[in-house]
Amino acid sequence: MKNVWTLGIMAAFVFSAGAFVAAQQATTKPTDQKPTVKKEARTEKDDEEKEGQEGAKKYTIAVKLPAAITTAFKKSYPSATIRGTAQETEGGKTVYEVESVDKGKARDLMYNPDGTVISIEEEMNAADLPAPVTTALKKLYPKATITIAEKVTEGTTIQYELQIKGAAVASVAFLPDGKVVPPEAPEKKS
Numbered sequence: 001m002k003n004v005w006t007l008g009i010m011a012a013f014v015f016s017a018g019a020f021v022a023a024q025q026a027t028t029k030p031t032d033q034k035p036t037v038k039k040e041a042r043t044e045k046d047d048e049e050k051e052g053q054e055g056a057k058k059y060t061i062a063v064k065l066p067a068a069i070t071t072a073f074k075k076s077y078p079s080a081t082i083r084g085t086a087q088e089t090e091g092g093k094t095v096y097e098v099e100s101v102d103k104g105k106a107r108d109l110m111y112n113p114d115g116t117v118i119s120i121e122e123e124m125n126a127a128d129l130p131a132p133v134t135t136a137l138k139k140l141y142p143k144a145t146i147t148i149a150e151k152v153t154e155g156t157t158i159q160y161e162l163q164i165k166g167a168a169v170a171s172v173a174f175l176p177d178g179k180v181v182p183p184e185a186p187e188k189k190s
Contacts (some may be wrong), residue, residue, distance in 0.1 A: 007107065016143070018102070020126075032180075057095065057157065059096050061176065063087040063096065064084055065096055065097070065098070065111075065162060066096070066114075066115070068114050068115030069098070069111045069113070069115050070098055071115060072111065072115035072116075072117070073098055073100075073111075076113055077100065077102055077107070079102055079103065080100040080101065080102035081100060081101050081102070081159045082098060082099070082100050083099045083101055083106075084098075084099040085097065085098055085099070086099075093112075095110050095111065095112060095113075095118060096110070096111045096112075096113065097109070097110055097111075098111065105123045105124065106121075106123040107122045107123070108120075108121040109121075109123065109140055118154070119151070119152065119154040120151075120153045120154075121150050121151075121152050121155065121161075122150060122151045122153075123148065123149070123150055124149050124150065124151050125149065126146040126149045127164075128149075128163075129146075129149055129160055130160070130176050130178075132174075132176065132177050132178030133160050133162075133174045133176065133178055134180035135178060136174055136179070136180065137162065137172070139166070140172070140180065141164065141166070141167035141168070141169075141172070143166045143167065144164040144165070144166045144167035145165055145166050146162050146163070147163045147164060147165055148162070148163035149162050149163075150159075150162075152173075158175070158176055159173050159174060159175055159176075159181050160173065160174050160175075160176070161173045162174070185190055
């Protein structure tokens with residue numbers, strides 16, 4: 001019986017969310033901005049867990065970016081296409097994520113509402129990694145092959161995040177000089 005109630009509630013939520021989005025789209029003027037992407041927890045349990053975590057990301061449906069962010073993005077990346085946007089709350093502050101593609105490469109940016117960049121994650125070719133990074137990877141995981149390489153810039157700090165296969169780990173991050181970035185500790189539940 002509980003499963004029937006859960007399914008019924010989920011179906012009602014999906015239907016009402018769809019109606020809300022359709023009504024919003026019908027009453028707003030189209031913009032030159034690409035459609036937005038909704039990010040959400042996969043289940044109600046995940047959603048409740050996220051809400052319970054301090055500093056957890058909270059996503060909002062159909063985010064319209066502040067003008068300062070749109071202007072800053074278009075100025076910095078005139079040929080990029082926006083794939084999606086999200087409004088998040090991190091550490092009690094509202095930030096905006098812009099997911100984009102530029103010349104076939106993915107780029108995700110985090111912005112403050114005033115249009116200043118917090119961080120940039122850019123997909124890159126493994127062949128373009130700095131030599132100390134590839135040397136360190138081969139020394140640490142000789143049989144590893146890179147499946148995804150990203151350059152992550154946060155302020156003046158740059159690191160290279162690599163998704164790998166053929167190693168004891170699925171991902172590893174390096175500083176430009178080849179030093180390993182320690183993995184982040186999982187957030188503790190309060």
